[in-house]
Amino acid sequence: MSAKYLAGFVAVAGLAVAGLDYYQKAKASGDGLSAGDYIAAFTGGSEDAPASVESTSEVQESETAEPPGKLVCKTVGNTKRCRSEG
Structure with a gap:
């Protein structure tokens, strides 16, 4: 009888989800x-x-395009700060 309860619980839980x-x-x-x-x-x-x-060809063309600027990073103490130039 416990298999019936388990099956019922799984069914009710599935419907709730x-x-x-x-x-x-x-x-x-x-x-x-x-x-x-x-x-x-x-x-x-x-x-x-x-x-x-x-x-899909339009997506591939946009992925191969040059980025608008270059990313420049400087280390200040223990942190790294980045900004874009261009």
Whole structure:
């Protein structure tokens, strides 16, 4: 009989965690979140769609761009202070 209690506890705990996660995501979305949208987040819905080839090339170009300035660091006592120049 203890296996039944353990299974029931795990089921109730899982529902509580799922309910809390749903509440937090619905609150963060601002305009609410339907149950279908919540399930789609886990099953590969529109939010989890892979990025297109064009968007990944734009990201790669921005990563290879030169930084706006150079970082200069000085050690003062036991601390290190850094600032950007440029």
